[in-house]
Structures are given as C-alpha cells and as structure tokens.
C-alpha cells in the first residue's frame with residue numbers, strides 16, 4: 001500500500017474541512033472564555049471563608065475533574081431523553097459539546113485562578129486596605145489583574161488543551177475536524193492520509209492561537225518593559241505646571257482633642273498576650289517613635305490603629321470620635337471615614353506591582369473620587385516631585401531601588417492627604433545607603449507638622465525627629481518620654497536605664 005501525498009494535499013482545498021476548523025475554533029474559544037469566567041466564580045467560592053460556598057465549590061471541582069469528558073459529553077447530549085425541556089439546548093450537538101467543555105474546563109480553570117490569586121502577596125491586599133479601598137475594589141483593581149497575569153501562561157496552555165479535547169465532540173455528531181475526517185475515510189478507506197490531514201489542521205490552529213496568546217502574554221508582561229525615565233528638561237517642564245493642592249497640607253490645629261487616644265488596647269494571638277492594656281494620647285503634629293525588642297508588639301500595635309489587626313478589647317478614638325474597637329463594637333461607617341485620615345507605610349513598601357509609579361499614587365484618590373482625573377495626576381506628580389522622584393513617574397516598582405520604592409510608598413500615602421501617618425519599620429528592608437534618603441523624607445513630613453507614629457530601629461533618627469519615644473516590651477509600654485528626658489539622665493529608674501541601654505546611650 002502506498003501513501004498518497006497528493007490526496008493529503010487535496011484535503012486542504014475541501015470546504016468542509018475549513019468549516020470544521022471554524023467549528024473547532026468557535027467551540028474552543030467559547031469554552032475557554034466561559035470556562036475562564038465560570039472558573040473564576042468557582043475559585044472565589046472555594047477560597048471563601050463561608051463553608052456553604054467553599055464546600056460546593058470544592059465538590060464541583062472534585063467531581064468535574066474526575067468525570068471523563070467523553071462520558072460527560074454523551075451524558076449531556078442524551079439528557080433531553082430524561083428532561084425533554086432541555087432539548088432545544090442540549091439536543092444541539094454544538095451546545096451540548098459547549099456545555100460539557102465549559103463544565104469540565106471551569107473545574108480546571110478554578111484551580112488555575114486559585115493558584116494565581118494565592119500568588120498575589122498578602123501585602124498587596126493590605127496596602128489596598130490601608131488606602132481604604134473596599135474588598136471588591138481591592139479584588140478588582142489590585143488582586144485580579146495581578147493574579148490574571150500570573151495565571152496567563154497556564155491559561156494559554158489550557159486553550160491548547162481545549163482545542164485538542166474538542167475532537168471528542170465528534171462522539172455526539174458535531175461536524176468538527178475529526179468527525180469530518182471519519183466520514184471521509186469511511187467512504188474512501190484512506191485512513192492514514194485523512195488522519196494526517198486532520199492532524200495538520202489541528203497543528204495549524206494550535207500554532208496560530210498559541211502565537212496570538214503568547215504575543216498577548218508578552219504585551220501584558222510588565223517585567224519585560226523598558227524603564228522610562230523622564231529627562232531633566234521634561235521634569236523641568238512638568239515642574240512649572242505643578243502646584244501643591246491645599247488637600248496635602250495639614251488642616252487640623254495642634255491641641256484638643258488629641259489626634260489619637262489609645263484606651264486599654266488588648267490583643268492576644270491564641271494564648272499569647274501581644275498587647276497588654278496599651279494607653280496613650282497622641283496630639284496633632286506629634287511625632288512618636290515606638291521602639292523595643294523584637295516581638296514586643298510594636299507592629300501589632302500600629303496595625304490595630306488602621307484595622308489591619310482586630311482588637312480583643314479597648315478603643316482607639318480618632319479626633320474625639322470612636323474609631324477602632326473590638327469587632328462587636330465596631331461602627332463600620334465611622335471606621336471607614338476614619339481610615340481616610342490615617343495612612344500607613346509598610347516595611348516592604350507594598351507598591352502595586354502591576355501599576356506604574358504614577359498609577360500607584362493615583363489609584364486610591366481615583367477610587368475615592370477625590371479629584372478630577374487631571375487634578376489627580378497633577379497632585380500625584382507634585383507629590384512625586386516632593387519625594388524627589390518625578391523623573392521616575394512612568395517606571396514600574398520593580399524598576400526602582402528599595403529606597404525609591406519606599407519614597408513612592410510615602411507619596412502614595414500622602415495622595416489621600418491623611419492627618420496621621422503610621423510607619424512600620426520603614427527602613428528595615430533597605431540597604432544601609434538607602435536608609436538616609438527615606439529618613440530625610442520622613443523628617444521633612446515631621447517638619448511640615450504631620451502627625452507621625454513610627455515603629456523604628458533607627459535610634460539616632462528616633463532621638464532627632466521625635467517629640468516622644470515610646471519603649472515597648474512584652475506587649476506593654478514601659479517608657480514614654482521626650483528625647484530630652486531620655487538624654488538628661490535625671491530619671492535613673494530601672495525602665496529608663498533599660499531604655500538607654502537599648503538605645504545604646506548607656
């Protein structure tokens with residue numbers, strides 16, 4: 001028996017094969033898009049803390065990943081025998097095939113989405129929360145775009161799998177490529193030649209779509225983009241157009257009521273008491289540095305001040321109004337309003353990795369609809385100039401040094417014009433030569449009268465910039481004193497001596 005190449009080539013002139021190609025592309029694309037969307041819903045349900053959502057989602061994934069597609073196809077196509085009402089949809093081979101493919105793919109896509117969602121660092125969500133962006137806003141603006149980018153290569157691969165799986169739909173008489181080929185070789189008995197033609201058609205479709213999807217993947221890949229630094233001339237031109245908007249200046253006067261009153265704050269992780277009856281008043285314009293040994297509760301304390309951690313007991317009063325309390329006493333509206341007055345800068349910067357520097361600054365004001373688009377951009381550029389990073393406005397966070405990223409993070413916090421800024425060890429993740437540039441920006445904020453609460457291990461900085469230094473140990477405040485009082489040596493109590501030793505002054 002001779003292999004008939006002429007016949008193989010002739011298969012590419014047959015209209016019915018090209019029509020079958022359109023069917024394969026249509027059913028695969030629809031199954032991919034619908035599976036992707038439905039899969040996202042299933043993944044979100046599976047990750048929910050509500051068991052009535054996560055359990056059915058887990059069962060769905062388990063079941064549809066276990067059932068072979070061929071079995072599902074034949075079952076779905078024959079379902080109208082039991083439920084005639086489904087005949088207009090499931091009696092149509094294309095629709096029955098599409099439903100089966102979507103049901104199966106959604107189960108796989110759900111796991112791909114879940115992987116992507118879990119890969120987005122917790123700090124990204126926390127940064128969104130600290131900018132008072134609601135849960136859905138954080139998902140839509142911060143988490144999903146990043147998760148999607150992470151999952152893109154696997155999802156591209158899944159599209160190729162669907163194209164190949166679509167050949168199974170031939171089992172329910174849909175005229176796709178394999179079915180057309182089968183019909184042909186049952187008439188002319190040229191099995192190998194026909195199947196080779198079918199295989200080439202599949203390879204062509206897969207190659208075409210892989211190329212398109214890889215191109216899209218590349219376009220979405222911010223890590224391959226060239227850094228765009230503005231020239232000096234461009235910066236000078238921009239600077240002439242920038243003016244500080246009044247919103248960035250502090251409007252509240254020093255004095256009564258205190259900016260923050262911490263009243264009996266208590267928190268435990270399990271049986272470990274991390275905060276023990278913390279009481280403190282912080283006036284507007286005060287700069288308070290919190291120091292203390294590792295594990296003493298400093299970070300936990302400032303995280304409770306903007307609801308990143310819950311309290312077991314006690315209350316935080318913000319400008320005379322109740323702000324944070326234990327969950328059962330929390331007033332959501334008051335809390336939301338208060339959050340806009342408190343900004344937070346994190347140890348690991350937590351810049352939004354998928355946004356440029358400028359977009360990082362504009363995101364929260366745009367979400368809260370604080371300014372027009374143009375004013376928002378003006379304000380963002382003004383703040384970038386203030387922290388010395390105007391030239392880097394169009395770069396992505398990974399294209400900046402650690403010190404620069406932290407200065408952007410400070411500018412991003414300032415974009416919401418908070419009255420108080422919390423700093424959680426802002427220089428701990430930096431190389432020594434970058435520490436100074438960040439401390440200088442914080443020093444400037446202190447000079448401008450901004451209320452700052454800074455958890456820090458930079459003792460000289462704490463002494464030079466603070467109105468008060470608070471030493472925490474074992475979840476409690478041991479000393480709260482001005483730098484002068486600490487340096488004067490008048491008080492030689494055990495805790496002052498311990499504080500001086502801790503600061504390297506003794």
Ligand SMILES: Nc1ncnc2c1ncn2[C@@H]1O[C@H](COP(=O)(O)OP(=O)(O)OP(=O)(O)O)[C@@H](O)[C@H]1O
Pocket residue numbers: 269274292293294295296297298299300301
């Ligand atoms: N999510 C958590 N679950 C359980 N324990 C926690 C959690 N977060 C913090 N802790 C514990 O709470 C204590 C205080 O932690 P915290 O991070 O507030 O200390 P810290 O003074 O800021 O330390 P460092 O200077 O090392 O950052 C530590 O013993 C820590 O192990």
